[in-house]
Amino acid sequence: MLRSFDIVLIVVMTAAATVTYTIKHRAELKLEDVRRLDAAIKLEEDTIDLLKADWALLTQPSRLERLAKVYNGELQLVPTDSTQLVRPNELPMRKDEVPPPPETAENGKPVKTDKMTTGSVVAN
Numbered sequence: 001m002l003r004s005f006d007i008v009l010i011v012v013m014t015a016a017a018t019v020t021y022t023i024k025h026r027a028e029l030k031l032e033d034v035r036r037l038d039a040a041i042k043l044e045e046d047t048i049d050l051l052k053a054d055w056a057l058l059t060q061p062s063r064l065e066r067l068a069k070v071y072n073g074e075l076q077l078v079p080t081d082s083t084q085l086v087r088p089n090e091l092p093m094r095k096d097e098v099p100p101p102p103e104t105a106e107n108g109k110p111v112k113t114d115k116m117t118t119g120s121v122v123a124n
Contacts, residue, residue: 057063068077 068075
């Protein structure tokens with residue numbers, strides 16, 4: 001004869017086993033996802049290494065010089081003159097050196113920023 005306490009313990013143990021199995025199953029699925037992602041990352045890293053090696057091969061100076069000689073008629077490349085080089089002070093202003101725009105009033109018209117006044121002009 002089973003007592004009600006024994007039945008409650010059996011239900012609790014069954015529920016605990018079910019929860020444990022569910023957690024274990026989810027953990028295995030997550031582990032499978034992690035392994036799949038690791039394989040994808042490894043493939044991407046290998047692809048990047050291969051592309052870097054390919055880029056190094058394609059940008060070899062001797063190869064580029066040979067290609068420039070072969071296609072000289074179509075490209076019409078000429079050496080750069082020393083007068084085509086620019087000194088840093090000849091470059092345009094950097095973004096942080098650009099002066100801010102004049103402030104505008106509520107109606108959208110620019111605020112008068114000129115401080116000079118003459119006797120014939122009435123300031124508004």
